Amino acid sequence: MSQGIVGQFHALKADSDADLLAMQCGDFYEFFDDDAECVAAELDLTTSTKSSGGESYPMAGVPVDELQPYLTALVERGYTVAVADQFETDDGDFRREVTRRVTPGTLLETADSDAQYLAAVVAPSEQSERESTGPYGLAFADITTGQFLVTEVDDAEGAVAECYRFDPVELLPGPAVRTDDDFLAAVTDRSDAEVSLHTTDAFAPGRASHAVDQQFGDETADTVGLDSELAIRAAGAIIGYVEETGVGVRESMTRLQPYTADDHLTLDATTQRNLELVETMQGDSEGSLLATVDHTVTSPGRRLLREWLTRPRRDRATLDHRLDSVDALATAALRRQRLQETLDGASDLERLASRVASGSAGATELLSIRETLALLPEIAGELTDGDLADSPLPAVLDDIDREAAADLREMLADAIVDDPPQTVTQGGLFKRGYHDELDELIEQHESAKAWIDGLADRIKSTHDLTHVSVDRNTTDGYYIQVGQSEADSVPDAFSHVKTLKNSKRFVTDELAEREREILRLEEQRGDLEYELFEELRETVAEQSALLQNVGRAIAELDVYCSLADHAAATTGVARRLPNRAHSISTGVAIRSSSKPRSSCPTTSDSTASGASCS
Numbered sequence: 001m002s003q004g005i006v007g008q009f010h011a012l013k014a015d016s017d018a019d020l021l022a023m024q025c026g027d028f029y030e031f032f033d034d035d036a037e038c039v040a041a042e043l044d045l046t047t048s049t050k051s052s053g054g055e056s057y058p059m060a061g062v063p064v065d066e067l068q069p070y071l072t073a074l075v076e077r078g079y080t081v082a083v084a085d086q087f088e089t090d091d092g093d094f095r096r097e098v099t100r101r102v103t104p105g106t107l108l109e110t111a112d113s114d115a116q117y118l119a120a121v122v123a124p125s126e127q128s129e130r131e132s133t134g135p136y137g138l139a140f141a142d143i144t145t146g147q148f149l150v151t152e153v154d155d156a157e158g159a160v161a162e163c164y165r166f167d168p169v170e171l172l173p174g175p176a177v178r179t180d181d182d183f184l185a186a187v188t189d190r191s192d193a194e195v196s197l198h199t200t201d202a203f204a205p206g207r208a209s210h211a212v213d214q215q216f217g218d219e220t221a222d223t224v225g226l227d228s229e230l231a232i233r234a235a236g237a238i239i240g241y242v243e244e245t246g247v248g249v250r251e252s253m254t255r256l257q258p259y260t261a262d263d264h265l266t267l268d269a270t271t272q273r274n275l276e277l278v279e280t281m282q283g284d285s286e287g288s289l290l291a292t293v294d295h296t297v298t299s300p301g302r303r304l305l306r307e308w309l310t311r312p313r314r315d316r317a318t319l320d321h322r323l324d325s326v327d328a329l330a331t332a333a334l335r336r337q338r339l340q341e342t343l344d345g346a347s348d349l350e351r352l353a354s355r356v357a358s359g360s361a362g363a364t365e366l367l368s369i370r371e372t373l374a375l376l377p378e379i380a381g382e383l384t385d386g387d388l389a390d391s392p393l394p395a396v397l398d399d400i401d402r403e404a405a406a407d408l409r410e411m412l413a414d415a416i417v418d419d420p421p422q423t424v425t426q427g428g429l430f431k432r433g434y435h436d437e438l439d440e441l442i443e444q445h446e447s448a449k450a451w452i453d454g455l456a457d458r459i460k461s462t463h464d465l466t467h468v469s470v471d472r473n474t475t476d477g478y479y480i481q482v483g484q485s486e487a488d489s490v491p492d493a494f495s496h497v498k499t500l501k502n503s504k505r506f507v508t509d510e511l512a513e514r515e516r517e518i519l520r521l522e523e524q525r526g527d528l529e530y531e532l533f534e535e536l537r538e539t540v541a542e543q544s545a546l547l548q549n550v551g552r553a554i555a556e557l558d559v560y561c562s563l564a565d566h567a568a569a570t571t572g573v574a575r576r577l578p579n580r581a582h583s584i585s586t587g588v589a590i591r592s593s594s595k596p597r598s599s600c601p602t603t604s605d606s607t608a609s610g611a612s613c614s
Helices: 003-016 033-043 064-076 156-166 181-190 205-216 229-245 269-275 289-293 299-310 316-330 333-343 349-358 363-373 376-384 393-397 402-415 436-453 455-463 484-489 509-541 544-571 581-586 603-609
Strands: 020-025 028-032 048-052 055-063 081-088 094-102 117-122 136-142 147-153 170-173 468-473 477-483 495-499 503-507
Touching: 003 020, 003 028, 003 033, 003 081, 003 094, 020 033, 020 064, 020 094, 028 033, 028 064, 033 055, 033 064, 055 064, 064 081, 094 229, 117 156, 117 229, 136 156, 136 229, 147 156, 147 229, 156 181, 156 269, 170 181, 170 229, 205 229, 289 299, 289 544, 299 349, 299 544, 316 333, 316 393, 316 544, 333 376, 333 544, 349 363, 349 509, 349 544, 363 402, 363 509, 363 544, 376 393, 376 402, 376 544, 393 544, 402 509, 402 544, 436 455, 436 509, 455 468, 455 477, 477 484, 477 509, 484 503
Parallel strands: 020 081, 117 170
Antiparallel strands: 020 028, 028 055, 048 055, 081 094, 117 136, 136 147, 468 477, 477 503, 495 503
C-alpha cells in the first residue's frame, strides 16, 4: 500500500459527501483509517496495519464480488456509503472514481420485503406565499419496485400523516422545509427516515419539471392530471437524487401516479397508531391488524396488503370490486388453494425489474423472471375457468400484455442455461443455438478440452506408462503428472516442472500450445458471453413496465387470496355483511357474518373481523 493510495482515498471521500468510502484496489474494496475501524466494529471485520512513509494506516477490505451484503448492512445501520471503482488507463496505470453513493432510499438490494420509500417534501419558498403552514408537495418513490407517487396536502399535519403512512427510509426536505425543525422532528419522531440534504437547485420549478418530463415523457403531468407545482418539484428532486447517486434505476420508474386526499381515507399518525394497523402500541408487528390478516405468500403481496391498510380507499366502486373478488375466492376453496400454490412460486418481479434496469441482475435473476412469467398461463386458467370466471378476478390481468410476456419468457428460455454460473464473466451462461459465433467458440473450446481429456490415455498407451494423469491448477496451468516409479521413463519431450512426494509433473510443447489455445478461447467466450448478457439484460430492462404490471397483478391476487383465507377461517362461510360500512372503512375486503357494531370495536375485535372503526 502506498501513501498515494491513502491520499487518493481521502480525496475521493471528501468529494463523495458520504459517511464511508469503499475504494477498489485490485480484487478488494478497501476501507482506510477511521472508515476501516468503523466498518470493522460494525461488521466484525479484521483490520490490518500497513506502514508507508513512516506512518501506519488501519485497513479493512472485502472481496469485490462480496461487497453488496456489506453495503446493505452498513446502509441499514444508517451509514451513507460511496463506492469508488478502479479503471485501467491507456498507459497501463489505474484511476479510481466514485461511481455510486448508496443511501437508505437508494439501496437496491435489501432482504426486507417491505417498501423502501425515498420521500421528498416541498413547501413554498416564502412563508408569505402560504396560508397558515401549507400547502406541501410530496413525492414517494420506491426504487426497488419503481413505484412513484405524488400528491399535495393542505398543511404540515397532512404532510406528517402521509410520511407516517408511507414510512420512508430517507427524506429529502425542500429548501423551505429543511429549516422547519418542528416538521422534521415530527417526521423523524414517527418514522425511521434518514434526513438527507439534497442540492437546492434540484427543487427549482423549471429544473424539476424538466426532470419529470425527461423521466416520464413530455406533458406527463398534464396527462395524469398533476397540476401541483410543489408536487412536481418534489418528484423532480427525487429523480435528480436517484440520478446523482448512480444507482442506475431510472428505467424502472415508468409510471407517475398522482393521488389526492379524496382517493383515500385520511388517517393521521395518531389514528394509525391507535388502530394498530401495522404495529401495536408497543411497536411490535405481532398482534397488529396486518399480522392478523396477512396470509400472503409473496413479498409484493404483503407490501400491497400493508398499503391497503395504511391507505384505505374511499371510492365505493373500488371497494365493491375488492369485496366481490374476495367473496369469489372465499367460496372457491380448491381454486384458491391452487392459485396460492401457483403464486407461491412467483418471484418479486417489481424488484427484479429494478435490478435489471440498474444492471445489477445476474443470470439467476433472469431465470427467476422467466420462471415467474411462465406462471401466467396457469394463473389465467384458474381465473377464467369455472366458478371464478364471472367474478372481477380475471380483470386483474387486463393491464398485462400477455403476448409480450410470453415472448419475453420464450426469449429467456432460449437464452439462459438452466443452471448458470454465479458470475456473468466466466462463460457458461447461454444455451447452444442462441448465437452462432458463440456456438463456434464453444465447439472449438470443447474440441481442445477433448484433446486434453484424452491425453493421459494416449500417453499410457504410447509410452507404456501406468500412473499418468493430466490436470490443471492456477499455479502450474496444465501439467502431466507421472508416478515417481515411472518418472524416469518419460520421453525426452517431457519437460520437468515440479517434483512432489510420490510423483513428478511435466509439460510438453504441444500441451503448452493447447493450453494457450484453451485460455484464448475461454477469454473470447467469456468476453462474448458478457457482451451478449449485457445486451439481453438491456432488452429485458426495456420491458420493465411489463414486469411491473405482472408483479402488481400477482400481488393483488395474493392479497385477495389472503383476505379470502382470513374470511373463510374467521366465519366458516363467506357471506355479505348486512352493513358493509366496517370493511369499507378500511378499504380492505373481508366479509364477515357478524352483525355491525354500534360502537367502535376494540383492537382485538377489529383485527378479528378484519374491520376497523369508521
